[in-house]
Amino acid sequence: MTEIYLAEDQQMLQSALAMLLNLEDDFKVVGCANNGKTALEDIIKLHPTVAVLDIEMPGLSGLEVAKQLRLRNLNIKIIILTTFARSRYFEDALAAKVNGYLLKDSPSESLINAIRTILLGNTVFDPKLVTSVLDTADxxxxxxxxxxxxALKEYPTTKELAKHLFLSEGTVRNYISSILSKTGTASRLEAINLAEKRHWI
Structure with a gap:
C-alpha cells in the first residue's frame, strides 16, 4: 500500500485530491494539512511513501518542507504542486531534489500517474515548467x-515608482530606458507583458 500525505491550504482542493487518491486500490491518504508547519511535523512522524506538497502554504512553503525532509535524509518521495509556472520556484524545487513538480490545472489523473511513475524511480516535471526555465535562460x-x-505593475508612473523604490525619477527613467532597450519593446506595458509571457517576473 502506498501511503500518501497531502498538504494543501485550499480546503476544497485538499478534500477533492484526498478523495481522488483514496479511490485507487493501492493508495491510502494517511494525513492532510493546510499549513507547512503541521505538514512537516506529521510527515516526520508518519513517514509516508509520498508527500504531495502545495508550494505556497502558511507557516512553511512546500519547498521549505521539502528541504527540511531532505536535510533529515528521509526516504520519502516528494511532489510539489503549484498554480504558476514560475521558473524561480522550479529551480528551487530542483535544488531541493523533489521527485515531481506539477501544475494544479493539470488533469486530475496526472497526479495519480505521476505518483506511479515516481514510485518506479523516475521524476515527473510538467512540460510547461521546463519551458519556463528555458525562457528564463534568455x-x-x-x-x-x-x-x-x-513594481511597475503596481506603480505605473515614474513619480509613484520612484517614491516606492526610494530612487530619483531620473534614475527610474534610466532603468526603464535600459529595460525597453534590452527587451526590444516600445512601452512599459509591452515590456511587462513580454516579461510575464516568458516567466521572467
Missing part, C-alpha cells in the same frame, strides 16, 4: 531591472 535583465519591472 532573460537579458538584471535583478534590479526585474524588480523595477515587477
Amino acid at each position: 532573460n537579458p535583465l538584471s535583478k534590479r531591472e526585474l524588480e523595477i519591472l515587477t
